[in-house]
Amino acid sequence: MKASQVFGLVTLHWIIKNTLTVGVIALIIIFQPELRKALEHLGRTRFLSRRMFDNDEEIRKVVEEISLAAVNLSDTKTGALIILEQETGLNDFTHSGIKIDAAVSSALLENIFVENTPLHDGGVIIRRDRIAAAACVLPLTEQEVKKDLGTRHRAAIGITENSDAIAVVVSEETGIISLAINGKLTRNYNYEKLTNVLTKILEHNLEDDFSMFKKVKAWLTKTKKK
Template sequence: MPFEDFMMLDYMTNIIDILLVWFVIYKIIMVIKGTKAVQLLKGIFVIIIVQTLSVFLGFDTLSAMMEQVIEWGFLAIIIIFQPELRRALEQLGRGRLFARSGNQEEEETKLIIDHIGTSISYMAKRRIGALLSIERETGLGDYIETGIPLQSKITSELLINIFIPNTPLHDGAVVLQKNQIAAAACYLPLSESAFISKELGTRHRAAIGISEVTDAITIVVSEETGAVSLTKNGELHRGLSVEDLKSLLSEELLSSSKSKQNNSSLFSMRGKRND
């Protein structure tokens, strides 16, 4: 093999090696993201920095102490995080360790859809008016700023409680952003379309208005009838059952090719009911 080819092969091998190391580190960070191990990782970095500085500045006593902490710290980590390590090894044995982040995101989305469905069902049966907008590609930051920031976990109980009449946050829209309830009591732009039925109130006009200027999905529960509606891309789809609503949300929020193919047909069946 010519020397130039050997050097090129060695160069490519080093690049692949570095990329694989970064990929493994990225996946490990995704696995521990949102767990108490993140705080532990920060503590380890602090100890390493202190150890490096103590060696550089000649602090022998502090350096020796940090060496002992590092030496025995890994044993302590194994003991403290034994359940997490066991789960990670089990996932590695099933071949799921590096697919975990994608599966987690899908499971979280399904859970959010269930929470939305449960809250909408509760409010529709009791005719509690509600306006719920879900951010997608187009940011809703301008509208979030008009409301009361929450940045809380999405649960059906919290969504129901927000829209209970005569409470401070019930008037206005709730905006969901990045798997969180970003804000409540938000103001959404009202549609000025002349084709909207006059029997529809402010919530429906706001839902249509936000769908005309963004790609957000907005859900409305009528205070007068308890009917459930959904807006998307300037279209109003009325008379949805909770199961229909959850099905549509699954198609829109769960990124799968099958869902996208069935999306237009399902909307066409339910979307023409604008009476």
């Protein structure tokens, strides 16, 4: 029995009990945006996911096609937004666009972003070595960004704030190629720099995937022997 009840302090007991309840509710209300983002991320994350890529060669081919498309689009100042899905699933966003399900190629990416075509607006989402969907509606960041950054840049930052995706952006105003990771945007990429950065990120993720695969395999082998 609680001390407040032992000594007959019924009113005090009522105040303490209800203060705790109100406090919990207040915390939920105050931190609602953070809790919502955490739950969204948890819901989209694959706990025992398949590997994003099988080998370095597969990564190299995809990265080269994306980088070539970005540079060609930059030369013509054609706006583009290319999203590379990682561990966090992006099905909610692919469903908002038009299904493509085609091999990643610079020619296809360049055609998708031709102005005044049905797929031009929105983002392209790449899953492994396939273009999953185009014209996808993506969340815009609530951060204050530079005035010369448009909707594509805000969407690139927004999608990488809410997931571990990588976003490549081409400005239709300046042709500048930018990269967004973890809600941070860096600019002025050329073919070599973009290729190197994307390759390093994806190869690092591949090493992590193989490490996890080996751990799971070892655990399953150990379990079978028992």
